Amino acid sequence: MSPAIGVHVPLLPNHDKQQAKPASISGAVFNVATSIIGAGIMSIPATLKVLGVIPAFVLIVIVGLLVDISVEFLMRFTHSGDATTYGGVMKESFGQVGSVATQICVMITNFGCLIMYLIIIGDVLSGSKPEGSVHLGVLQEWFGIHWWNSREFSILFTVVFIMLPLLLLRRVESLRFSSAVSVLLAVIFVAICSVMAIIALVQGKTKNPRLIPELDQQTSFFDLFTAVPVIVTAFTFHFNVHPIGFEMGKPSDMVKAVRIALVLCAAIYFAVGLFGYLLFGDSIMTDILVNFDKSSDTATGSVLNDAVRLSYALHLMLVFPLLNFSLRANIDEFLFPEKILLVNDTKRFVIITLVLLVFSYLAAIAFPNIWYIFQFLGSTSAVCLAFIFPGAIALRDVNGISTRKDRILATIMIVSAVVTSIIAISINIYNSFGNKS
Numbered sequence: 001m002s003p004a005i006g007v008h009v010p011l012l013p014n015h016d017k018q019q020a021k022p023a024s025i026s027g028a029v030f031n032v033a034t035s036i037i038g039a040g041i042m043s044i045p046a047t048l049k050v051l052g053v054i055p056a057f058v059l060i061v062i063v064g065l066l067v068d069i070s071v072e073f074l075m076r077f078t079h080s081g082d083a084t085t086y087g088g089v090m091k092e093s094f095g096q097v098g099s100v101a102t103q104i105c106v107m108i109t110n111f112g113c114l115i116m117y118l119i120i121i122g123d124v125l126s127g128s129k130p131e132g133s134v135h136l137g138v139l140q141e142w143f144g145i146h147w148w149n150s151r152e153f154s155i156l157f158t159v160v161f162i163m164l165p166l167l168l169l170r171r172v173e174s175l176r177f178s179s180a181v182s183v184l185l186a187v188i189f190v191a192i193c194s195v196m197a198i199i200a201l202v203q204g205k206t207k208n209p210r211l212i213p214e215l216d217q218q219t220s221f222f223d224l225f226t227a228v229p230v231i232v233t234a235f236t237f238h239f240n241v242h243p244i245g246f247e248m249g250k251p252s253d254m255v256k257a258v259r260i261a262l263v264l265c266a267a268i269y270f271a272v273g274l275f276g277y278l279l280f281g282d283s284i285m286t287d288i289l290v291n292f293d294k295s296s297d298t299a300t301g302s303v304l305n306d307a308v309r310l311s312y313a314l315h316l317m318l319v320f321p322l323l324n325f326s327l328r329a330n331i332d333e334f335l336f337p338e339k340i341l342l343v344n345d346t347k348r349f350v351i352i353t354l355v356l357l358v359f360s361y362l363a364a365i366a367f368p369n370i371w372y373i374f375q376f377l378g379s380t381s382a383v384c385l386a387f388i389f390p391g392a393i394a395l396r397d398v399n400g401i402s403t404r405k406d407r408i409l410a411t412i413m414i415v416s417a418v419v420t421s422i423i424a425i426s427i428n429i430y431n432s433f434g435n436k437s
Contacts, residue, residue: 028257029264031244035237036265037186042120042312044234044269045276045288047227052212053277056227057270063231064266066416069409070390071258074241075251080399085242090389093396102389103334106239108381110327111360117316117323118155118364124289124313125158126151138306152365158317159361166321167353170343185315190272192308197275210282225423229379232417234269235262236382238390239326289313328352379421387417 048056074089083089086106090098122128126149127137139149147153245254277284280291289312292305332342332352342349391410394402402410 025253025257028244029261032258032261033264035240041272042288043230044273045284047230048273048277049284050227052210054211059231060266063235064262067235070387071241072255073390073394075245075254077393079251080401084246093393093398103330105381105384107330112377114360115363117320121313122151122155124309125154162317163320185311189312193275197278225420226427228420229424233377233382236386238385379424383417383421387413
């Protein structure tokens with residue numbers, strides 16, 4: 001899941017809406033795919049470890065299909081009324097409560113993603129110690145272990161000297177170059193991962209992937225549900241549906257673009273998951289970048305390992321300001337709805353920016369495992385934005401356009417989302433506290 005957009009704030013200001021040329025389907029496909037693919041790709045291989053290859057593939061397909069249905073709901077029911085935003089269509093259906101609930105979910109989801117980005121950057125630069133095993137970061141491999149390349153200091157340096165200058169830019173257009181570079185870096189990451197897995201496969205060095213889950217005393221059937229929120233979070237981009245969709249000529253174009261992008265992203269997710277699992281087997285970490293700290297038999301292999309990690313870490317550094325931009329806009333609109341525009345109030349702009357950055361940094365240090373962040377978001381705010389809210393809009397049907405098929409699909413979507421989320425949350429709570437008693 002990549003940069004999100006505020007509920008009522010478009011990504012780019014529309015200075016001349018009437019003369020604007022409708023966006024192309026190809027452009028929308030790129031924007032949607034960019035919105036979907038983000039930090040979520042890091043934990044996809046770990047879901048294959050939990051579920052096995054076949055169930056993971058089925059889950060990716062099912063979530064993709066449900067996302068397609070939910071986006072179609074959002075576009076159709078939005079165009080049947082006067083709203084032009086996610087918060088707007090929720091307000092038409094459920095009043096001010098619906099609009100506020102949407103804003104809160106967007107803020108939680110975006111803030112959670114900022115924390116995940118910093119965690120991943122910390123893993124790459126300074127390593128991690130999951131379950132007692134030590135995984136060195138790039139800086140530690142190059143220069144040895146020192147205070148200045150510790151996790152706390154490396155993330156702080158990145159936040160202050162790379163992210164803060166970009167965060168202080170007032171206009172989103174100013175980030176267009178850094179955003180373009182970030183997309184290129186993500187593509188490089190996927191390409192190198194694939195090449196490394198193919199080379200290992202040819203050389204017979206790959207691990208044997210588990211096709212189906214193995215249930216034992218440590219892993220129960222209900223533990224499998226903890227992988228569902230991770231996939232849901234990886235596919236959640238619904239906060240970008242309206243900004244992208246309303247730039248297009250007609251709603252059907254957006255639906256077509258989303259379907260193409262979903263197929264593309266599902267293929268990328270499964271490919272990265274499978275290649276990552278082939279490379280590392282059951283030793284796969286919740287953040288696959290951590291696995292690339294292993295020393296290679298060749299100098300080329302070591303360079304590729306470092307290139308994989310650094311390319312994606314740099315990608316996240318450049319995406320972070322764009323995600324923060326929309327989060328900052330939502331928080332300001334939520335807390336100060338009657339104030340002047342944030343961009344015109346320097347004091348408020350700087351204070352909100354610094355507070356968000358400090359809290360993101362502290363949370364990334366306090367919670368170094370992205371698996372738990374993914375599970376929390378996927379079980380709460382992300383599942384609301386992706387499935388529960390669109391299904392509720394279809395069932396509410398304030399404009400009387402919902403068909404019997406719509407109501408059935410909406411009910412299935414909501415019930416499935418609620419049940420799996422409750423099970424996942426319960427299992428996580430039990431695993432966190434029950435095993436300690």
